[in-house]
Amino acid sequence: MFGYVVSRKQGESEALILPSGFQSDKTRPSFGPAFIAFRLQSLLALIAGCLAVIIAGMELFHYGGDLLYPAGNGPNPLTLICVLLLSIALIYKTLFPVVHPWRRGLFALVFVLALFRLAETYLFAVTPLSDVAALLFNRYPRDDMTMSTAISLMLFSLGAFLRPVAPVSGFVITLSGLVPVSFVFLIYSYGLTAASVDMSPATLALLILIGFSSIFSFSRSVILRPLLTTSAWGRMARLQLFGTIVGVWIVGAVSHLTETAMMFEAILASAMWLFGMIILVSGSVFERIERDRRALLREVEHRARHDPLTGLLNRHAVGDYVAMVQHMARGRRRDDGEITVGVILADIDLFKRVNDTLGHEVGDRVLQSVAGVLRGKLRSSDMVARWGGEEFLMLLPEATLDQTMNTAQVLRTAIATHVSWKNGVEVEPITISIGVACYDSRNGAESLEQTIQHADTALYSAKTQGRNRVKCFKSERGKTVRSTDLLPPRDRVH
Secondary structure: OEEEEEEOOOOOOOOEEEEEEEEOOOOOOOOHHHHHHHHHHHHHHHHHHHHHHHHHHHHHOOOOHHHHOOOOOOOOHHHHHHHHHHHHHHHOOOOOOOOOHHHHHHHHHHHHHHHHHHHHHHOOOOOHHHHHHHHHHOOOOOOOOOHHHHHHHHHHHHHHHHOOOOHHHHHHHHHHOHHHHHHHHHHHHOOOOOOOOOOOHHHHHHHHHHHHHHHHOOOOOOOOHHHHOOOHHHHHHHHHHHHHHHHHHHHHHHHHHOOOOOHHHHHHHHHHHHHHHHHHHHHHHHHHHHHHHHHHHHHHHHHHHEOOOOOOEOHHHHHHHHHHHHHHHHOOOOOOOOOEEEEEEEEEOOHHHHHHHHOHHHHHHHHHHHHHHHHHHOOOOOEEEEEEOOEEEEEEEOOOHHHHHHHHHHHHHHHHHHOEEEEOOEEEEOOEEEEEEEEEOOOOOOOHHHHHHHHHHHHHHHHHOOOOOEEEOOOOOOOOOOHHHHOOOHHHOO
């Protein structure tokens, strides 16, 4: 059913029906999951920042050592600083990849700190950055930022830095930063607390929060966007991704029953995100297929409700509108306002002469010209349909009988003024005969469909009385309204 806009005043039921003439696009998927991820971005970043501040306070006051250092290692001050900087930049969420210099500056600073930490590990003989960070907590022996932590932070910050200019590359880099995090998570989830793990549980929690906050900032990227829709593929892909993660964890758990080496977790973590990346990349392909399918479906629905020659609505679309009006009329209370719809049924006079003299091609152009004039002279809320052959039906929501008659006279004059055909050497104007009726929901004995039939009766009267005129159907409640009584002022005929 094509779309309607129904307006109401406060405390009143529906009082105005505005047919838009277009079908509401129910084929387009919604982005509810994407908006949830968009909101989670700032929430996860806020939690990570608050957690980093709490851990820093516990370190400064040397409180909670058993909690922060269950395996002899804990969050490094440099890690806390980097997480806090990232959380500040990610809390400020933007739906579009807008360039903000201060945010990119924070991402660049975290990238430099993490990169410098890697250089300390593999290139420098001294560790000045880690020494300065250790002084903040005054904890010796110090716990340096580990390689896996530095790599994750470096990839998170680099991906966020590239997001405004290269969102696809930024997303892939950010997703890669979760590989070492998922490796450590698998180890802890299997209960291997005694194993040699270079990342504390507190650090792991911080990186998970900040990592997924970074991932959710790419909600509009071409890779992640298809996953976060309500389309059939989006639902299927989320189930596949969830099944992949659960399946990988189960395989790892079974492998530890046979005391498989711990390198297996690294393989599992890499395989999990590799499969996830394949699912996400295939999403862009499926999105294009789904977009083409929706466009084809919209085209089919448009053709089903529109006349191919004139582009106006057809009888099927009018039937939907009539059924909607009748449904609303039956549901109204006695004290509700009435629903009125002006009905204009027009027929081109002597149209067969045009087809017989110049052929159907010229006749088609005349139909198109008449349709264009009718559409241009009515409100956007009014419905114009090709009723059949050379007949046109117009429905005017909230129009009274007087207003409908005035509009009919405007249309009759406009057609005679702007549409013509060449009969030999003479140019003859195209004229139309019009029948008018008005539907009022207070008259329960009469439906809108019957009102259209009454307009057809008035049209027949206009034809038999000489054509090129407007006739109003004579209702039982009042006398006939003559067309000469309702001619609009000259300046209103346009």
